[in-house]
Amino acid sequence: MKGLLAVLALAASLKLCNGAIVAPRDASPEVLAAEALAAPMILADRAIPNSPSGGYTPGAVDCPSTRPTVRLANSLSPSETAWLQKRRPATVDPMITWLSRMNISGFDAATYINTHKANTSLIPNIGIAASGGGYRALLNGAGFLAAADSRTHNSTNKGQIGGLLQATTYVAGLSGGSWLVGSMYSNNFSSVETLRDGSKGSSVWKYGNSIFEGPDTDSIQVLSTADYFRTISDQVSGKANAGLGFNSSITDYWGRALSFQLINATSGGPAYTFSSIALADNFVNGEIPFPLIVADERSPNTQIVSLNSTVYEFNPFEMGSWDPTTYGFVPTEYLGTNFSGGSVVANQQCVRGFDNAGYVMGTSSTLFNQFLLQIDNQTAIPTFLRNIFTGILTGIGEVNNDIAQYQPNPFFGFNNGTNRNSGETELTLVDGGEDLQNIPLYPLIQPNREVDVIFAIDSSADTEDVDTHTWPNGASLVATYRRSLNATIENSTAFPSIPSIPTFVNLGLNNRPTFFGCNATNITAGQNGMSPLIVYLPNAPYVFNSNITTFTAAYNNTVRNAMIENGYDVATMGNGTLDAEWPTCMACAVLSRSFTKTGTAPPPACNTCFQRYCWNGTTDSSTPASYEPTFKLAEINVASAATATMNVAKLGVYAGALVATVAIMFV
Ligand SMILES: *[C@@H]1O[C@H](CO)[C@@H](O)[C@H](O)[C@H]1NC(C)=O
Ligand SMILES: *[C@@H]1O[C@H](CO)[C@@H](O)[C@H](O)[C@H]1NC(C)=O
Ligand SMILES: *[C@@H]1O[C@H](CO)[C@@H](O)[C@H](O)[C@H]1NC(C)=O
Ligand SMILES: *[C@@H]1O[C@H](CO)[C@@H](O)[C@H](O)[C@H]1NC(C)=O
Ligand SMILES: *[C@@H]1O[C@H](CO)[C@@H](O)[C@H](O)[C@H]1NC(C)=O
Numbered sequence: 125m126k127g128l129l130a131v132l133a134l135a136a137s138l139k140l141c142n143g144a145i146v147a148p149r150d151a152s153p154e155v156l157a158a159e160a161l162a163a164p165m166i167l168a169d170r171a172i173p174n175s176p177s178g179g180y181t182p183g184a185v186d187c188p189s190t191r192p193t194v195r196l197a198n199s200l201s202p203s204e205t206a207w208l209q210k211r212r213p214a215t216v217d218p219m220i221t222w223l224s225r226m227n228i229s230g231f232d233a234a235t236y237i238n239t240h241k242a243n244t245s246l247i248p249n250i251g252i253a254a255s256g257g258g259y260r261a262l263l264n265g266a267g268f269l270a271a272a273d274s275r276t277h278n279s280t281n282k283g284q285i286g287g288l289l290q291a292t293t294y295v296a297g298l299s300g301g302s303w304l305v306g307s308m309y310s311n312n313f314s315s316v317e318t319l320r321d322g323s324k325g326s327s328v329w330k331y332g333n334s335i336f337e338g339p340d341t342d343s344i345q346v347l348s349t350a351d352y353f354r355t356i357s358d359q360v361s362g363k364a365n366a367g368l369g370f371n372s373s374i375t376d377y378w379g380r381a382l383s384f385q386l387i388n389a390t391s392g393g394p395a396y397t398f399s400s401i402a403l404a405d406n407f408v409n410g411e412i413p414f415p416l417i418v419a420d421e422r423s424p425n426t427q428i429v430s431l432n433s434t435v436y437e438f439n440p441f442e443m444g445s446w447d448p449t450t451y452g453f454v455p456t457e458y459l460g461t462n463f464s465g466g467s468v469v470a471n472q473q474c475v476r477g478f479d480n481a482g483y484v485m486g487t488s489s490t491l492f493n494q495f496l497l498q499i500d501n502q503t504a505i506p507t508f509l510r511n512i513f514t515g516i517l518t519g520i521g522e523v524n525n526d527i528a529q530y531q532p533n534p535f536f537g538f539n540n541g542t543n544r545n546s547g548e549t550e551l552t553l554v555d556g557g558e559d560l561q562n563i564p565l566y567p568l569i570q571p572n573r574e575v576d577v578i579f580a581i582d583s584s585a586d587t588e589d590v591d592t593h594t595w596p597n598g599a600s601l602v603a604t605y606r607r608s609l610n611a612t613i614e615n616s617t618a619f620p621s622i623p624s625i626p627t628f629v630n631l632g633l634n635n636r637p638t639f640f641g642c643n644a645t646n647i648t649a650g651q652n653g654m655s656p657l658i659v660y661l662p663n664a665p666y667v668f669n670s671n672i673t674t675f676t677a678a679y680n681n682t683v684r685n686a687m688i689e690n691g692y693d694v695a696t697m698g699n700g701t702l703d704a705e706w707p708t709c710m711a712c713a714v715l716s717r718s719f720t721k722t723g724t725a726p727p728p729a730c731n732t733c734f735q736r737y738c739w740n741g742t743t744d745s746s747t748p749a750s751y752e753p754t755f756k757l758a759e760i761n762v763a764s765a766a767t768a769t770m771n772v773a774k775l776g777v778y779a780g781a782l783v784a785t786v787a788i789m790f791v
């Protein structure tokens with residue numbers, strides 16, 4: 125990495141004068157620590173820019189009197205347990221309101237929930253999982269969250285499902301899905317509608333300029349592409365030169381670039397941390413769900429990421445893995461601190477600010493480091509900048525171009541017997557979809573979390589077994605099912621039976637909503653608790669061909685909105701147009717495990733739903749024909765709608781010239 129540092133230094137020395145750019149500061153650890161102590165205890169109601177350096181550079185701070193430790197993954201964290209005592213009761217009223225509106229004939233939702241609410245484990249614990257798949261996944265997932273959110277205009281009209289989000293306990297995102305989750309939570313849990321419509325001067329959710337160009341404006345000033353790249357370069361070199369032993373990777377650049385689009389703050393909010401979500405009032409009070417972001421571990425000296433690979437989650441309190449390998453969690457706030465054997469190394473300070481929100485999103489989506497590797501061909505970028513970045517990227521080399529480096533490795537010397545990285549000073553994380561589990565079910569199927577139902581939004585572009593033209597074919601559920609069959613790695617996570625990919629395509633299970641695991645007792649090996657019921661929601665063309673290729677780097681506002689609207693129609697089956705009982709059926713899915721736990725016979729309306737939407741065990745493994753779905757409803761015409769709607773949208777669809785370069789194209 126020496127070469128990289130040299131190039132970084134060069135990049136830093138090229139910094140031009142521009143007072144508005146937040147330059148990395150060159151403060152000593154002592155100064156940073158003093159500043160951290162002096163900083164007022166601000167409690168803003170959003171993720172906050174609380175990195176001790178005030179910028180992207182993490183800083184050394186005094187450890188709290190109880191020094192942070194790495195804990196075994198044998199239970200929920202005390203922080204999450206305490207938080208749930210706020211959140212679960214806070215979901216009761218929204219759940220009653222939502223279930224009542226979903227109108228299950230012959231069933232009194234208020235009476236049912238009120239009867240059982242004293243024991244929250246008997247009432248539905250809802251999770252939502254947004255898959256990877258680049259901007260396509262961000263936007264399709266956004267359609268679901270918009271539909272589920274009672275704040276969205278008209279979402280509580282007849283046939284719609286608004287209010288589900290308010291009754292939800294967990295929201296997980298992976299890769300493109302992590303951009304959705306990370307963006308919402310970094311922006312005060314803003315609604316999708318708010319983020320989509322933006323605000324004057326803000327570049328948030330403006331995808332018309334790709335990350336190669338950067339946004340037109342940065343809060344108050346006009347931002348040139350050169351300013352934008354210089355800012356990013358400065359931010360990353362600040363981290364690399366902090367003198368705290370951090371090794372930077374392409375993911376640092378990528379995470380910074382991404383933040384300009386996802387975090388509504390000057391220069392992409394370089395000081396916003398993921399752990400600061402835990403300080404936001406609405407989170408503290410249990411008013412919003414618990415966010416989770418997923419990434420995979422790459423074992424030392426390999427490039428192989430398989431189903432056996434250790435999976436990690438980031439949540440506002442902790443980062444780590446439930447797998448029987450690493451089997452530990454470190455406080456997210458203290459990532460970057462030098463731990464050994466689970467304790468902070470003697471006489472060393474703690475580090476804060478490493479868990480930059482954009483870096484966490486970038487970690488979950490390292491496959492899109494590929495975007496940056498395209499920089500060589502972006503003629504809009506000044507040559508000198510292109511040369512700098514090409515130099516940096518060449519220095520990193522192919523073997524490491526899809527990784528995020530976590531150095532120091534918080535799990536160094538921890539669980540030596542099983543932890544594959546226990547002897548490494550660096551923990552290498554990659555895109556959460558590289559193990560083919562492209563829907564972030566992992567954190568939601570952990571028995572400790574006792575989730576009852578998962579809305580699994582699949583925006584994958586699957587190609588295994590049958591090429592589906594950038595639509596999903598169930599491969600992600602198949603991968604999680606296969607993993608659950610390995611008695612070692614599954615470590616008691618149960619999962620419903622899932623059929624083969626050909627069955628998905630032949631029976632159309634990848635084209636309409638399907639429930640898996642309706643029979644709570646018929647699940648895979650891990651018997652420690654029930655598996656959640658999975659409501660599988662594959663991306664499909666309702667009103668728009670939302671199968672835009674994974675590596676499309678720019679979407680104008682018209683197309684962006686059409687993608688969100690199609691996702692909204694996936695969630696609501698066209699606001700009930702395709703099945704007027706769909707909202708009822710969603711409510712039945714939510715209640716299913718609760719009915720089992722309370723010994724309640726499902727009302728007949730639910731049995732009708734289960735017959736209609738549960739996979740009943742039928743299979744058809746014959747080789748499927750090419751999957752070419754047709755529109756379910758009238759197509760939106762983006763070309764003609766273009767004049768009527770929205771502000772400036774620079775067109776720049778950098779379609780997937782990359783397609784040949786990466787093996788795993790179907791995330
Ligand atoms: C909400 O519904 C009303 C009545 O159908 C319609 O006029 C309005 O445009 C809708 N608003 C949105 C944001 O969809
Ligand atoms: C972006 O931040 C500004 C300043 O805090 C705020 O006024 C604006 O409403 C925000 N925009 C969005 C879309 O959240
Ligand atoms: C798990 O790892 C073993 C050993 O590396 C390998 O042989 C096996 O194929 C892997 N299984 C899966 C499902 O990836
Ligand atoms: C199951 O997972 C373990 C641990 O990763 C691995 O060693 C083993 O090879 C796997 N078994 C199979 C059949 O893939
Ligand atoms: C999960 O793995 C850990 C670490 O190997 C082990 O101690 C624990 O007993 C396992 N839990 C279950 C339920 O199998």
Ligand SMILES: *[C@@H]1O[C@H](CO)[C@@H](O)[C@H](O)[C@H]1NC(C)=O
Binds near residue numbers: 497498499500501781
């Ligand atoms: C740049 O474009 C050329 C021609 O399209 C292509 O061969 C080359 O691989 C591209 N370079 C990169 C870094 O993607």
Ligand SMILES: *[C@@H]1O[C@H](CO)[C@@H](O)[C@H](O)[C@H]1NC(C)=O
Binds near residue numbers: 465536537538540547
């Ligand atoms: C665990 O491994 C680390 C790094 O190799 C080593 O320093 C430490 O002594 C080991 N701890 C135990 C308890 O074996």
Ligand SMILES: *[C@@H]1O[C@H](CO)[C@@H](O)[C@H](O)[C@H]1NC(C)=O
Binds near residue numbers: 593673751752
């Ligand atoms: C998107 O889907 C349509 C309909 O199946 C298909 O004709 C088109 O080729 C697909 N687009 C891509 C980029 O695969």
Ligand SMILES: *[C@@H]1O[C@H](CO)[C@@H](O)[C@H](O)[C@H]1NC(C)=O
Binds near residue numbers: 643644645646
């Ligand atoms: C559910 O699964 C169990 C065990 O796999 C089986 O005995 C039972 O008959 C199933 N129930 C239904 C209603 O299919």
Ligand SMILES: *[C@@H]1O[C@H](CO)[C@@H](O)[C@H](O)[C@H]1NC(C)=O
Binds near residue numbers: 277279692693
């Ligand atoms: C469903 O309702 C939403 C919000 O009102 C709207 O944007 C969408 O176009 C509607 N879909 C259909 C198929 O009418």
Ligand SMILES: *[C@@H]1O[C@H](CO)[C@@H](O)[C@H](O)[C@H]1NC(C)=O
Binds near residue numbers: 621646742
């Ligand atoms: C379990 O469920 C699967 C899928 O529905 C089905 O094929 C199998 O027959 C079921 N087993 C039992 C014992 O019910």
Ligand SMILES: *[C@@H]1O[C@H](CO)[C@@H](O)[C@H](O)[C@H]1NC(C)=O
Binds near residue numbers: 681683766767
């Ligand atoms: C947005 O992109 C679509 C598809 O490339 C195009 O048809 C449409 O004209 C564009 N709209 C604007 C306003 O540029």
